[in-house]
Amino acid sequence: MKKTTVVFDLDGTLLDTLQDLANAVNYALEQQGMPKRTLEEVRCFVGNGVRQSKVKIPQIRQAKQKRKIQIQP
Numbered sequence: 001m002k003k004t005t006v007v008f009d010l011d012g013t014l015l016d017t018l019q020d021l022a023n024a025v026n027y028a029l030e031q032q033g034m035p036k037r038t039l040e041e042v043r044c045f046v047g048n049g050v051r052q053s054k055v056k057i058p059q060i061r062q063a064k065q066k067r068k069i070q071i072q073p
Contacts, residue, residue: 020047034063 006025008014022042038046 005071018043 018039022037022039025042025045026036
């Protein structure tokens with residue numbers, strides 16, 4: 001059988017993509033009116049797999065909900 005596809009998981013093994021990830025995270029946060037994160041903060045969010053990301057996402061949603069509640073009169 002001839003193989004025609006090669007897939008790379010660019011998680012830092014072949015390329016250092018942390019700055020690219022930080023840029024994407026900060027863009028998304030900025031679009032939601034949330035404060036940007038430092039490179040070191042983003043480093044803590046990535047590299048731990050999907051399970052760890054699932055833990056962080058509800059925390060971000062809770063912070064967003066708190067912000068909405070505080071803004072409303």
